Amino acid sequence: YTPLAELDPEVKNIIDKETWRQFTGLELIASENLTSLAAMEANGSMLTNKYSEGLPNARYYGGNEYIDELEILCRKRALQAFNLDPAKWGVNVQPYSGSTANFAALTALIQPQDRLMGLGLPDGGHLTHGYYTAKKKMTASSIYFQSLPYALSPESQLIDYEGLAASAKIFKPKLIICGASAYPRDWDYATLKKTAEKEGAWLMADIAHTSGLVAAQTLNSPFEYCDVVTTTTHKTLRGPRAGLIFFRKDLKDAADLEKRINDAVFPACQGGPHNNTIAAIATALLQAAQPSFRDYAKQVIANARTLAETLVGHGYKLQTGGTDNHLVLWDLRPIGLTGSKVEKVCDLMGITINKNAVSGDASAQVPGGIRLGTSAITSRNMLEADVKVVGDFLHRAVQLSLVLQKEAGTKLLKDFVRVATVQEEGKEGFAKV
Numbered sequence: 101y102t103p104l105a106e107l108d109p110e111v112k113n114i115i116d117k118e119t120w121r122q123f124t125g126l127e128l129i130a131s132e133n134l135t136s137l138a139a140m141e142a143n144g145s146m147l148t149n150k151y152s153e154g155l156p157n158a159r160y161y162g163g164n165e166y167i168d169e170l171e172i173l174c175r176k177r178a179l180q181a182f183n184l185d186p187a188k189w190g191v192n193v194q195p196y197s198g199s200t201a202n203f204a205a206l207t208a209l210i211q212p213q214d215r216l217m218g219l220g221l222p223d224g225g226h227l228t229h230g231y232y233t234a235k236k237k238m239t240a241s242s243i244y245f246q247s248l249p250y251a252l253s254p255e256s257q258l259i260d261y262e263g264l265a266a267s268a269k270i271f272k273p274k275l276i277i278c279g280a281s282a283y284p285r286d287w288d289y290a291t292l293k294k295t296a297e298k299e300g301a302w303l304m305a306d307i308a309h310t311s312g313l314v315a316a317q318t319l320n321s322p323f324e325y326c327d328v329v330t331t332t333t334h335k336t337l338r339g340p341r342a343g344l345i346f347f348r349k350d351l352k353d354a355a356d357l358e359k360r361i362n363d364a365v366f367p368a369c370q371g372g373p374h375n376n377t378i379a380a381i382a383t384a385l386l387q388a389a390q391p392s393f394r395d396y397a398k399q400v401i402a403n404a405r406t407l408a409e410t411l412v413g414h415g416y417k418l419q420t421g422g423t424d425n426h427l428v429l430w431d432l433r434p435i436g437l438t439g440s441k442v443e444k445v446c447d448l449m450g451i452t453i454n455k456n457a458v459s460g461d462a463s464a465q466v467p468g469g470i471r472l473g474t475s476a477i478t479s480r481n482m483l484e485a486d487v488k489v490v491g492d493f494l495h496r497a498v499q500l501s502l503v504l505q506k507e508a509g510t511k512l513l514k515d516f517v518r519v520a521t522v523q524e525e526g527k528e529g530f531a532k533v
């Protein structure tokens with residue numbers, strides 16, 4: 101055994117720098133979290149070495165007795181963490197990520213070129229929910245399927261369930277996808293189910309962002325109404341980077357759905373499972389089933405509310421005016437800034453955020469807002485009083501961006517961002533600018 105520092109100091113050095121960045125910065129990206137060291141230990145284990153195409157007790161490779169035990173354990177924990185009855189729900193724990201989980205679910209549920217509907221990307225939906233632009237079908241979910249986005253109500257900025265039902269009546273989708281990457285409110289799954297049933301469509305929820313909050317029973321559960329539920333494991337669920345697909349086992353053709361999902365994951369979309377990741381998912385799910393995780397989830401939401409209140413207190417506009425979950429969407433358009441400028445300025449202050457489209461943006465390419473999340477800072481035990489200070493820091497970042505823009509026009513702000521970024525990369529900080 102040669103330690104990484106000795107064998108590959110270059111990579112070790114990059115890992116150390118990134119670790120330092122994570123330790124010293126404020127992580128406010130809503131899709132990120134800090135997984136436990138125990139889960140990372142499982143992820144970096146000898147399980148990396150093993151091939152195990154297939155399912156437990158039906159593999160295409162020998163030597164899988166312990167891998168079978170692991171995958172069965174992981175499935176059991178996934179059902180337990182979400183409080184699901186194994187007679188009614190099954191789960192595939194092999195997806196490499198949320199995107200592959202979603203594409204496998206689409207592959208299982210509908211045929212190539214069938215119709216699907218998902219929340220539009222500028223309204224908070226994800227790329228994998230059928231996104232395309234006027235110029236290009238740029239995601240597999242729009243290349244291989246016909247998709248139509250549904251939208252938010254321009255007045256309330258909440259999902260326009262009536263509009264969705266009216267479009268579905270005409271478009272006749274075979275699949276309706278709910279769930280989002282940037283929607284600060286909870287979902288009305290019962291209403292969605294009614295629409296899906298009326299049109300004879302499958303209903304799938306992608307709870308990638310909120311799954312930790314759903315597992316902790318702090319948000320509505322999609323399991324009561326949806327046929328299939330997908331999630332990533334690394335956002336609010338706080339595990340390694342991967343995906344899960346839950347499917348109903350109590351439908352008329354339940355055996356068929358189980359086989360369709362499993363076949364779609366392998367061999368349709370993936371090869372050998374990443375067993376090291378499955379081990380880490382199992383560990384994270386064990387943690388997510390503890391009472392302390394429920395406290396964590398409640399604190400994530402309390403912190404997001406505090407962040408929202410702090411920003412509103414400073415006079416800013418938030419999409420929907422607040423939040424029910426872990427994220428806040430900050431509309432910068434009323435103060436004349438774009439998300440990318442504020443993202444850059446925050447980077448220089450050690451605050452990591454991301455630019456994000458806000459409802460009504462003409463294009464997702466020039467987002468008018470930023471998205472903030474409290475999952476990671478809550479994992480670092482921050483409470484409401486700390487979050488208020490974070491909100492004040494963000495206020496200062498935005499005021500700095502505004503002053504630069506106002507004093508000397510957009511060009512100076514652009515130069516500031518460009519020069520400062522170069523200097524940051526050169527480790528000189530922005531004192532010189």
Ligand code: PLP
Binds near residue numbers: 307343
């Ligand atoms: N689904 C939603 C709602 C997401 O927000 C994301 C990622 O941000 C994904 C799917 C894709 O997950 P991954 O990056 O693991 O492919």
